[in-house]
Amino acid sequence: MKILKKPGVRAKYLARRAREGLRGYVTDSTALLVATTPIFAALETNLASMTNENSINARLLGTALTYAGTGLLYARGLDKSRNFFKLNKKTKGKVKFVHDASYGVLFNLLISPPFFYAAGVRDPWQIGIATATSMGMAVVAGGPVGYALDVFRDLAGTKNCERESYSKIVKNQSHYIKKAIATSLVAASIVLTCGVYRVNDYLRPPQNPTIQQVQPEQLIQPTQNANLEEKCQDKI
Numbered sequence: 181m182k183i184l185k186k187p188g189v190r191a192k193y194l195a196r197r198a199r200e201g202l203r204g205y206v207t208d209s210t211a212l213l214v215a216t217t218p219i220f221a222a223l224e225t226n227l228a229s230m231t232n233e234n235s236i237n238a239r240l241l242g243t244a245l246t247y248a249g250t251g252l253l254y255a256r257g258l259d260k261s262r263n264f265f266k267l268n269k270k271t272k273g274k275v276k277f278v279h280d281a282s283y284g285v286l287f288n289l290l291i292s293p294p295f296f297y298a299a300g301v302r303d304p305w306q307i308g309i310a311t312a313t314s315m316g317m318a319v320v321a322g323g324p325v326g327y328a329l330d331v332f333r334d335l336a337g338t339k340n341c342e343r344e345s346y347s348k349i350v351k352n353q354s355h356y357i358k359k360a361i362a363t364s365l366v367a368a369s370i371v372l373t374c375g376v377y378r379v380n381d382y383l384r385p386p387q388n389p390t391i392q393q394v395q396p397e398q399l400i401q402p403t404q405n406a407n408l409e410e411k412c413q414d415k416i
Contacts, residue, residue: 204338209251211332213243214365215325218372223317225380228310232377238299258283269342277323284322288314335362
């Protein structure tokens with residue numbers, strides 16, 4: 181501790197901690213988005229009957245909010261909940277899945293209503309359905325989201341993944357190979373999300389308002405009527 185009291189050493193230590201914190205922050209946020217974005221897009225456009233525009237707005241807003249702090253809030257809350265229930269590397273994977281799913285349901289219950297309202301959805305029914313859909317999705321995807329969080333931390337080198345089902349082949353790869361794998365997962369998530377919206381456009385094409393064509397005689401008729409009225413008044 182005496183070494184850290186030196187100004188130069190302390191500055192380097194704080195800078196290193198800041199870099200590690202930033203890397204962990206970006207890693208956790210990216211992991212959550214990769215795991216949830218395609219699933220949320222599919223559920224919003226199908227079960228919640230949201231338009232592509234509203235769903236895209238929700239996903240863009242979700243991405244911004246995730247990197248603005250909700251991703252960190254979710255990840256840190258999940259870590260604290262795991263510590264509270266004393267889940268560790270010896271805990272069975274099924275138990276972790278149940279815990280992570282339950283945590284996701286509670287988190288979505290609190291976050292979803294104001295989130296969808298901010299995304300432009302004003303219909304209370306759609307907000308309720310979207311919130312219920314988010315909670316239902318958390319039951320199914322909460323476990324995989326927690327798993328994705330652990331895997332991305334390992335790929336980014338911020339924390340080792342102790343999951344038994346995590347491939348040892350991937351775990352033992354070099355830092356550069358792991359970064360390439362993480363990048364490919366991000367790209368795959370984006371492609372899947374775009375595919376969801378393309379399929380929705382195909383199944384439910386946007387309806388353009390019908391433009392009523394005005395016939396030329398409809399434009400001429402009022403003018404003719406006005407001329408007749410003027411002639412009648414002149415004769416009188």
